[in-house]
Amino acid sequence: MEILLTNDDGADAAGLVGLYEELTALGDVTVVAPAENQSGVGRTRSHAVVRREHPWGYELTGTPADCVAYGLRGLDTDFDLVVSGCNHGPNAGNYVTGRSGTVGAGIEAAFLGTPAVAVSAYHHEDFFPDPPGAYDFGRPARVTTEVCRHAREVDLLAPGTLLNVNVPLDVADPPMRRTIPYPDYDLHVEHDADPAAVEAVEALGRDGEVDTGEEGTLVRMHDAVWPGTVGFENPFPPTDRQRDRYPVGTDRRALVDGEVSVSPLSIDHDDVESEALAALVDAYNEANAPEKSS
Template sequence: MADPAILLTNDDGIDAAGLVRLYEELTALGEVTVVAPSENQSGVGRARSHAVVRQDHPWGYTLSGTPADCVAYGLRGLDTDFDFVVSGCNHGPNAGNYVTGRSGTVGAGIEAAFLGTPAVAVSAYHHEDFFPDPASDYDFGRPARVTVDLCQRAADAGLFTAGTLLNVNVPLDVPDPEMRLTRPLPDYDLHVEHDADPDDIDAVDAIGRDGGLDADTEGTVVRMHEEVWPDVVGFENPFPPTEQHRERYPAGSDRRALVDGEISVSPLTIDRGDAETAALDKVIQQYNGARGSD
């Protein structure tokens, strides 16, 4: 594919270090138009807005909405016929079914896939530090270069067809990481705390991302602690390179690739109706056979 038209977005905001470096690298591959959130929109998944505010940017536009808004506007609101969408480079990994399901980075890719445009969602992780925070202290050059290489190879191989979505996690600190075909691992749990102290719960924790808790409201305060990175306290690395973690996360999973410091590439699908259905088909046949017996 020569000089492809590329739509670039992210969920960390237009000024994010990961997006800046990815833009710099992608311009060597094709014509890049940026439509990105004006502010950080991490963790919003595929959330969409009914209306947004657009502002001009030297690289394209910013929107007051979500990553999915940016992709929807870019693909349907601009005159460009984009060849594919790139979302990232996220400051931190998106690995595991639950995390990818609520990721704004991946959510942008899902929106693109539903609109018939192939997409790559790319996230960066540090093999030792895990989260690159603050992002300004890290070099996102390697994930950006890997993304360009992968996009070029995927396009040349004819993989960029309508509905294609690749979720990619790239280590920042591994000199020559191996690339691994992976599947998202469903590794998640939840801890419920009753009679929680309202003073310990900030606005983001409360119902509605911009909500809060009214101290005068009657009822029991319930706090739900998500364990998206199981057995982790705070921001410690949940995937250290130990035998214990290699045994916990099976080979071929995206989280095992992070343990091994590899590039994880997981093809995702927007078709959620292709699971094994033999048992359900039998239930439906039984139901149909019993119709009219009442």
């Protein structure tokens, strides 16, 4: 196999190194990865990037989606598969999956007609593997290699295929479950926020100083991507409360149970038949039909 490997944690991240070492058992692996951490950028693309040599390929001053786009259209290799990861932390749930740079790389690959596997690692007790260098990413790398091997054997690697995989770092021989991303998300808004409490105020473009002017109000919008969680505690502990919250068959329940979660994702935005939508279209057309001349 010809495999394009990328991630969103950076070209020298521990998760990517672990994947590269394992995936070479399946074929030739070419790395095209971001020069710096690009977590949470989703499928963001750039108009131009800088390419530099990397021992296993290239690194770009761009996003994971940039890396995939360049690898699939800028290199002479005809890649059979794109693997994105291994992310330092899980990507589970509709909202998190949608903003993930790891998954965003896989979406870009799917749109460009190449099957992709996005893989993320979580710790069943610690949740986030931080700092990453203190954790062994060997198990997620081995599971990913097996997923890719079996996917090829069962002819699952068709154009447009995208699998989102979450693997526990600390569970020996974890079972695998086919899952769906669970929609669980909230947002907290704080008016007249304390500038000192606003994270990454540099993102406001004022070199760390917030100037609201005479009439401006500093508004802090805090994502609650793990509702019900306080601070950095594990949002998916193996408790009855969490098992009641997340049904069996969802990616988040798999994390509660220490399983490997495999979610097939779609790039067609769930184009499903809907009687209600059909009725809306009919009602609109009927109400706005031009009068026919007699």
